[in-house]
Amino acid sequence: MVKRILQTPIMHRMVEHNGVVYLGGIVADDRSQSMGGQTAQICEKIDALLAEAGTDKTRLLTAMLYITDMSQKDAMNQSWTRWIEAGDLPTRATIGVADLGKDILIEIVVSAAV
Template sequence: MVKRIEKTKIMHRAVEHNGIVFLGGIIADDVSVGMHGQTQQICRKLDAVLAMAGTDRTKLLSAQLYITDMAQKEEMNAAWLEWLDGGDLPARATIGVADLGSPSVLIEVVVTAAA
């Protein structure tokens, strides 16, 4: 069975199938702040969407972090590690991209978790 959670105009925030929860890309609401602040906002949003799906950050399996400036990767890593317990780290890739739709959007995060 496929369970879809929180429909938007273009996608569902999360889709669960066979005990795996796939989240769509999440960006910060306030993109006037820097990489650290945007990453913190995204992590709070991830908590909320994961909770709607009946799971949490301790069950993350993988993460893809798309960032527009690799020079800011350490700021992103700092916020990421503030959010995650070092024992529950997912498999992860950080991918440099030229554009995330707006010059102010510095990062977009996609995760997969166990239900």
């Protein structure tokens, strides 16, 4: 069974299937923040969404982080590793992109076991 959660005008924020919840791309609300600040905001949003789906960051399976400036990757990594314990790190890819929208420095997509 497929369960769709939190519909937006263009997608569902989460889709659950066979014990895995897939989160659509998440960006920071306060886009005046630095790469580290935007990453921390996104991680908080991921926490809330995962809780709504009945899971948490300790059950993350994979993450894709899209960033507009690879020179800021260290700041992004610092926020990421403050948020999640080393033993719970999912598989991950960091992908450099040209543009994510006005003042958006990072977008994160994750999947987690429920």
